[in-house]
Amino acid sequence: TRLGAALLNKTLPDTIWQARDAAIELLHSVFYRNKGAYLVGRITGGGEQVPLVLPVRHQEHAEQNTEGVPRLHLDTVLITPDDVAIIFSFSRAYFQVDVAVPNECVGYLQRLMPHKPAGELYAAIGFFKHGKTEFFRALNQQVAKREDVFIIAPGVRGMVMAVFVLPSARTVFKIIKDEFDPAKDVTPDIVREKYHLVKRHDRVGRMADTQEFSNFTVHNDHFAPECLAHLLEVAPSTVSLKGEKVVIKHCYTERMMTPLNIYLEQCDDEAQLAVLKDYGDAIKQMAAANIFPGDMLLKNFGVTRQGRVIFYDYDEVCYLTECHFRAIPASSGDDYLSGGNESFSIGPNDIFPEEFGPFMFANPERLRVFKQLHPELFEVSYWQGLQQAIVDGRIIDVYPYGNEQRFVDAEQ
Ligand SMILES: Nc1ncnc2c1ncn2[C@@H]1O[C@H](COP(=O)(O)OP(=O)(O)OP(=O)(O)O)[C@@H](O)[C@H]1O
Ligand SMILES: [Mg+2]
CATH class of the missing domain: 3.30.200 (Phosphorylase Kinase; domain 1)
Structure with missing residues (x-):
């Protein structure tokens, strides 16, 4: 909470800080997903508002807990509309949340995230079927506008x-x-x-x-x-x-x-670096959730309005634990690709991380940058390590905000 207060001190607009009517409001309902609980509301003052999301988590290391009672900590404070929209993204599992009047809750959330369609927000709070109805209604209205x-x-x-x-x-x-x-x-x-x-x-x-x-x-x-x-x-x-x-x-x-291949052709160098970093993060985070995308080509990923890279082509998806990550046998070199004498057999689930490069990028400069950002993705041991973690039941946390935004490292 100390770090949260300091962050607000630094980032809240002056108009709100100095307003006489400055106030914080939070919805009664707590939004649960995976190991996180989220308090959702807004800070208002001087006629302005910023959304407010407070992710709360259990203390990471059990030995730090006193008397066996799990302690909670504030993991970060989110007040930008983009950060909040990412928490409620269509690319996440739905929240578990007890709301008395879903329509009111969605109306409130829409004021915090005006770009989000109501259908996505209904789905995000677990009313998937009604979300679909809302989506279809909005779609028909849009079609009718011509x-x-x-x-x-x-x-x-x-x-x-x-x-x-x-x-x-x-x-x-x-x-x-x-x-x-x-x-x-x-x-x-x-x-x-x-x-x-x-x-x-x-x-x-x-x-x-x-x-x-x-x-x-x-x-x-x-x-x-x-x-x-x-x-x-x-x-x-x-x-x-x-x-x-x-x-x-x-x-x-x-x-x-925007398909990632198209995005990369149009963006500047800074955006390219950001999106290449996020592309690798996307692959790693799916892997942490035991998903291997199968077809990791750029064309199978899209970029959202917030510049996040999201996968959308599912026909080759499989569980990471079903994959067989292999190194190319030393004696084979490139021969197996060029039809040389050296050969070895390849099973249906065999995957060769050393070979990802040319599949992912036709552009060698982009590949070089990507390899610098994510060298592990080309190592068999990295993938096998993730598989082992999943088999051992170790849950690899993926946070819906940047690791650098988390307070926990600063506290430990
Ligand atoms: N959500 C999306 N947003 C924008 N464009 C998309 C989206 N989904 C698909 N596309 C476009 O449609 C193309 C084909 O979609 P998708 O990759 O799902 O089909 P596919 O037949 O499974 O592809 P592949 O041949 O790679 O297996 C994509 O390459 C992309 O250009
Ligand atoms: Mg595709």
């Missing part, structure tokens, strides 16, 4: 999914294609299973939430002609025309982000 039409998603087309977007609704729609690229050995059932796995799993702030819809129907003039033609061509068993209506038998929706 600000734009459905277009093919910018970026590299999927080998498994046909993806289209309504940019004004910040939403992507994903349809399982009738035929997959030969490079893929998944089936439509496996794809659904993987999306379901992610839905149930802790998404640790790094995997986008999905909604699943059946028989999504919309007038054909809401589609750009080339987009509709593409969908009818690659997914005829899912997308059909009924008179002037387009009927989509099954699709997933997700929040639309």
Whole structure:
């Protein structure tokens, strides 16, 4: 609390500090997720407000507790709208929170985070079904406004999914294609299973939430002609025309982000460094939650408005503990790739971290920078160490705020 007060002292705007009517308010309900409890509210004064989130955790080291009673500590103080929005992100598990009137709670949260759609906030506080209803309602309203039409998603087309977007609704729609690229050995059932796995799993702030819809129907003039033609061509068993209506038998929706490959082509050096750091952090944090993304190419990650890197392509996802991380046998060198005489057999779950580089980056300079930021990702021992930690039941904490924002290190 001492550190929290000092932080507020430093960061609260003067108008609030000096206001006679300055006040702190907190919701009665406590928001629980994983090992954290969050108090949520705002600081007001002088006609201004900042959101306030106080994450509370148990003391990390049991031996520091007195009389066996677990002590609590304030882990940080969050008062910027972006930091607070990240806590409530669509890329995290839903909170467990007891609220008497969900509508009031969501209304309050929306005042703290005006950019967040109500549907995402309902989902964030555990009312996923109502969140889906709100999302669908807002989507229909946006479609009816006719600000734009459905277009093919910018970026590299999927080998498994046909993806289209309504940019004004910040939403992507994903349809399982009738035929997959030969490079893929998944089936439509496996794809659904993987999306379901992610839905149930802790998404640790790094995997986008999905909604699943059946028989999504919309007038054909809401589609750009080339987009509709593409969908009818690659997914005829899912997308059909009924008179002037387009009927989509099954699709997933997700929040639309900027694909990381596109983002990197457009951003400046500083943003590049930040996003490369976050890309590696995303991979590490998913791994800490026992998820291996399978396909770690840049095109399978998106960048949010806050510059966070989030994974969205789930067809090759698997549990980290199912992977077999291997070093390339010393005698083989590069030969196994170039079809030389030296060879060794590769199992279906074999993964060679030393080989990640060229898959991730076509640009050698970017690879060099990334390797400097995240050298461990290319080491077999790093991955095996994580697997061992998971098998041993050691929970690797992933915080929904930067480690550098935590008070705990400063106190120990
Ligand atoms: N949430 C999103 N936001 C923005 N663009 C997206 C999103 N999801 C997918 N896309 C775009 O659609 C493309 C295909 O999506 P996705 O990677 O999910 O399909 P896929 O068929 O599984 O891909 P792959 O061929 O890599 O297996 C992506 O490369 C990206 O350009
Ligand atoms: Mg992809």
